[in-house]
Amino acid sequence: MPFYQPGDLVIGGIVSQVFYFHDDAPLFNEQPAQSLIEEPVSIVKNYQHILALAFAVKEVNDNPRILSNVTLGFQIINNYYTAQMTYKATISLLSIQDRFVPNYKCGTPHTLIAVVGGLLSESSFNMATLLEIYKIPQFAYGTCSPAQGAKMLFSSMYQMVPNEDTQYKGIVELLLHFRWMWVGLLTLNDDSGDRFLQRVLPEFLNNGICDAFIFKIPKQTYVADILDLLLTQQEKYAVLAEKNTNVFFVYGEFPSIYILQALLFAFHAVSLPPLGKVWIVTSHWDFTAINMERDLDIQTFHGVLSFTVHSNEPLGFQTFLQTIKPFWAKGDGFIQDFWEGAFYCVIPVSDGDEGSSQTCTGEEKLESLPQPIFEMLMTGHSYSIYTALYAVAHALHSVYKSRPRHRVLRELQNVQPWQGTTLEKVPASYLSLSISTHLKAVDLWTVPASPPKSPEDDCGSRISSPLPSQTGFEDELAALYCTISNMKECVPPISLCNDYCFPGSSRKKKEGEKFCCYDCAPCPEGMMSSQKDTDVCVPCPDNQYPNKAQSECLPKLTSFLSYEEKLGNILAMLAVSFSLITASVIGVFRKHQDTPIVKANNQNLTYILLISLLFCFLCSLLFIGWPRKVTCLLRQTAFGIIFSVALSSVLAKTITVVLAFMATKPGSEMKKWVGKRLAKSIVFSCSLIQAGICILWLSTSPPFPDEDMHSLPGKIVLECNEGSVNMFYCVLSYMGFLAMVSFIVAFLARKLPNSFNEAKFITFSMLVFCSVWLSFIPTYLSTKGKYMVAVEVFSILASGAGLLGCIFSPKCYIIILRPELNNKEQINRIRNRYKE
Template identity: 60%
Template sequence: MDASQIIQKMEVWRFSSRRVVFVIRIMRVEVLLLLLLCQTAGKMHSMNCPFPEDPFPILHEFYQPGELVIGRIPSHIFFFDSSPSFMEQPTWMLADKPVSIPKEYQNILALAFAVKEINEKSGILPNLSLGFHILNSYYIAKMTYKATLSLLSTQQRFIPNFKCDHQKNLIAVFGALASETSANIATVLALYKIPQFTSGSHAPLHGGKMLFPHLYQMVPNEAHQYMGVVRLLLHFRWTWIGLMAMDDDNGDRFLQAVVPLLTQNRICSSFTLRITKMAFMDDFITVVLRLEEQYRVFLQSKANVYFVYGEPPSLHILSMLLSAAAKFALPPLGKVWVVTSQWDFNTWSINRIWDIEVFHGAISFAVHSSQPPGFPDFLQIVRPSWSKGDGFIQEFWEQAFSCSMTMSDPHKENERICTGEEKLESLPAIFFEMRMTGRSYSLYNAAYAVAHAFHAMHMSRSKQKKKINGGQLNFQNIKPWQLHHFLKYIEFNNTAKDTVRFNENGEILEGFDITNWITFSNSSFVRVKVGRLDPQAPRGQELMVNDDQIVWHKSFNQVLPISVCNDNCHPGYSKKKKDGEKFCCYDCVSCPEQMISEQKDMDVCVKCPEDRYSNAHQTKCISKVVIFLSYKEPLGIILAVLSISFSLITALVLGIFIKHQDTPIVKANNRSLTYMLLISLLLCFLCSLLFIGQPLKVTCLLRQTTFGLIFSVALSSVLAKTITVVLAFTATKPGSGMRKWVGKRMANSIVLFCSFIQAGICVLWLSTSLPFPDKDMHSLNDKIILECNEGSAAMFYCVLGYMGFLAILSFTVAFLARKLPDSFNEAKFITFSMLVFCSVWLTFVPTYLSTKGKSMVAVEIFSILASSGGLLGCIFSPKCYIIILRPKLNNREQLIRRNKIK
């Protein structure tokens, strides 16, 4: 089976369904087997070409001869075919008029411009000329294979692997933008190890270096682009998006890579739309009708951001539908389109009226491009007659300017004649751009990469003095595969001062430009660079976006678009997932007490630290105020003044009693006990000062124990006084044996014994659990209470309980002795004082437990002052009255006489 038979078989078997992919692969294997046989049989020997010219040549090609030739297979022009039928042999091409994508012509010119510059530079490829051979693929697999084999054949012949006279020396091939076309090219070129450069997504989707080891990507790895889009969505807080991808294997791989990435970053898709891949004319109406139904999905979705992945011509169909939505009486879409680097406004020539304002404000990850200085001048010389080898310019010129180069075609009788002097800059941007696009710039750099690699190889061999012929490199002996070593390590600066180099996977080390598309009603647009995606930047700094430069779609009134499933949860609220819906759809619930959410859409509320509390709206934590009963605040001042005042009064009473110590009223009821009681009351008043001020280690140790001991001494003195009265009355009876118990010894023993028990309790307390300064963070939400931690609450209440026991005992004895017939009997006053004392401390306990902070300390100070004041007032005020105001009554005779009268 020869090559022509293989091609005829490829022409007969034309498939558009995935169900026959296996057969297509078998055909590819047959092509490779044929090439192997040709290599074995022909041995690539030189011979005069006896083969006839190709009976079915590719209609559109651009050939410029050179000693070294770069091949390229674009998809600039295509035909609409009829749907295939297995009942008869398919015809060649039914459409009588080809359809072009005018904007693709700039890519062809970019290669021509690069070759022209390289040939004019004396520093690159000296004494060698560089040429190119461009063959159209028509977006058809069989034509892609034929174009690839034609590059391996003699000019105007179709016999691969046989060198005839004037055989072109092919050193590299540039693929098309569509990944499928580049894959078909690589399948054939893999046998020859010819370097292939692609400016479309290819390696990450089709196995990369494992399947295509000789492929070089002039665009960065597409995986970087996916992560860049996710970072962009997170940057603008867009968590509810529409997702669109081609309905083919590429689309499947895209979704398999992107959907988990979106989920990991808490981004959901409102819908996932598969864009039909159109291949035949009959499919066009079906595709449009299907997309019309899917257009209504756009209208029903709450998402304001659509992430689109696709390749021509599927993107063309989607663009046509969106721009022509008014024809179907559908409301226009005001959305933010986030698109990958394959996207461009390059319409078909048959669709001249294209309203692109629907894409106003779109954001794309464009292949980085700069402007070589001579390119605009080069475009000025492009005319229909500028190059005899350009087989593309006639179709481009006629369809771009809506004119005819000749009137011989009856189908063009109604069109005007092209003058040939039309200006490219007059074309709308969707047809042609005067600035070099990212795709054109990639081809421009690829041509320079090949030239620099060949030049590096020439210099290397010249230094080794191998294969030198008259000082020149014998390029006829150069094989394309020998360039790979030099391409891997090539690094140079192009005329735009950009550095071009590849990584170990053959991918160019470059980033993406974040481009904002600003469209106008006359089908023109402006690309505005608003950011940069640099995969080589430090982690977290890969994406840089200037928000202020972005122009949004007019429907957003230049306000940052919001794209979420539901309204954001404001600070103070957290998200709660809705049952049965995606995690991006949620309800908002207010934060619990002492928890906050400072940002919108927080998953959970955060608990404030112990030293901070939440504000009323639960949006932030506020530092708590540190409080304690201070001498600087009114309450502290009042209590301190009362404490000092009572202590001064007590000292005054003590002074009065000392001055009148020999009077009967002072001598009565044991004078030493009276002094002891007054001194203990004086200390009780003063010990309340230990409770005022910031708690310190020393004050915490002394506070409760000092208060307990002093009060125990006071109560013991009162008890001793009361018992003394009872014993004295009993001892006066005839024959009483109680006389020996009456005296100072008995009273002192009572005081010492009762006080010793309280001292023992305090020692036990301090030896087991010392009181210490502490901070109460929880009692009050907005305050930190500086307090003394008692160490052991049980021991504290033991101290209070023992004082209560002494008070009740004193009250009982005094109550029983209140009516004894003695002029100096003070049991009545003690009874009343103990009643006051018990009332104060019984009230103290529940009040103390129900208060917090400095109020608790104030309650205890008040109880100390009140109970001490009650003892002082009830016991000593009657005596002071007699001593000071009624001194005549302060003698034994008067008191006895008054008692008899009573």
């Protein structure tokens, strides 16, 4: 029985409060066939849609500023969620009251000015097929899944909810916020489900989200088919329960959504474990519980994130709901089914029926019902109906507000729908509707067998928070999920094809699988990743380096051979010690300068060699400390020239020994070559060549202070860049040449009969010198940073100490400890022994 309230103008309403599981209801019978079940399934929560229309009509009629002296009425018909009954309900609205004859004007016709409905997109288009003929405005308050070209075909239909694409973008933002990249899709097994996939899958792909599976829900079925459906779909339960897929995105309309609920009930009934997933749904889905669910002690959807249509709470709506009683309005053909279904009781039809334990008293309170059964707050769908009614009222008010009042009623009786509801004149606030910028997190669990005694016993809970990009939502969702999963730590779940690739690693694609599935590869040496699931590792800035875990960049420390550190301190002490020893040797030689051992082998060359060794030891200090421009210029050049002077002196001493021995032979012409001039020439010319190489080096590509960012991990090496490496090795090569010539000459003269013959000592010294510097080259090239400098300093000290020790330690031994050998008699005795 429809709900009818007369008025000068009538608003038609087609609602869906009762449905059948099948789609074979006859078109023109008063009641649909009941087939496999005894009575229709009542969706008691949808009764608020009827009350929203009635409340809006009451408000408009009570408001003298809108349609003064004009009364709005309404006629509401249930379409049972079927196409046949939707067509029948639409034709009934086009007919006179109680007559199923469209276009019949006899009797007492009502003026149908607009129609509100339907809840499903399919119902809306079925209604529009007939209403478009009469150009009657239609306000669809439910889903918005338009077929291609629907706006052109149905120009008189207005959607009170925004396009679905808006919701999809919001859901993608939600998934990205929580990094839910592995999502299961559940959709209708019809054309609207296919359109949904065509829109969502590209959006997922563009944002790096993968569908773990696609589960298609049957659109309608018989009650008896639920068991068969359970058997055929049970194998897919393992896919739904897969541990990596913790988020489901569901697209559907009632009653198909109820089919999903029934399947989950059935899965639980056969002892399958609960899924425990996060469900994300669009505004199509209103959470309802039907009568047959009251006896099922299971939890269906433990936690659901739902986009909802914008809704405000009209002033006085809850007070209006509190006045609703079983016989609150004459002609309400829905109240009995609603009341009995909501409170699980029976309204007596006679006095003899009273007294039963299940008899309705009429004093039951709507506010005591749980949210899945009935809501005291106006839902999004109800608010769309409420807004649609006001849109019509303001459209009529805009058309006739400037006309004399005595003419308004007479003109309205003859007005045509397309004349009276010029919606272009409606204020924008009534038609420019959009999806709310809020999400509702709904936790829906078992509906109790009996209604709660107070609002505190409500079975459902809701969270209303801003979009996830704003603060607050994540904490509320975590708290909700903690309640759902009984977890000790309240954190949102992870929904990925595989575990995160943590910082310090990057994603590596798995061959043959979707791009959301990947392996984790450690970052290469010297690179890092600071975030989860990084596609590539990146190098740190030059002045930073990756930590051991390669998860962040740390500032590099400066490194150079410093006096403060142990290595630099030891080398500096060695340099100073060798310098003091050399100075002591010079002092000993100066004190005993008149003795034969000091005078032998050219006294001047001895002093030149000792002084050059002293400066060699001191120049090693230039390599220690902060590299500066002056020290960088002097390091290698001073070392090269001073060492060349020392080696030139050694060569001159060796040649002097050979020439002096050869000059003692009778008739030798070598006497003219023996003298100080030859020794000085050798020292000067050999040193001048090295000085020329160093001058050329400084003039073309001189050394300079530099920072080496890459040689040592985590260190900025402060060093002297050699400028020209070739020139550096030229300096070393020339010193090596002098050392080799000295070694060869000394080796040949090592057995000459002279008690003060230095040739054999020079041979050992050159052997030490060459060994040190031949070892220096590979060691120098294989070390980095300050240790390269330390190797060179050590080589300078070792080679200098070799010269000092091998050449002068025997002489110091004789001078200090064996002075009896330091006399002319000892020299003559040795010479006579040689002549014999």
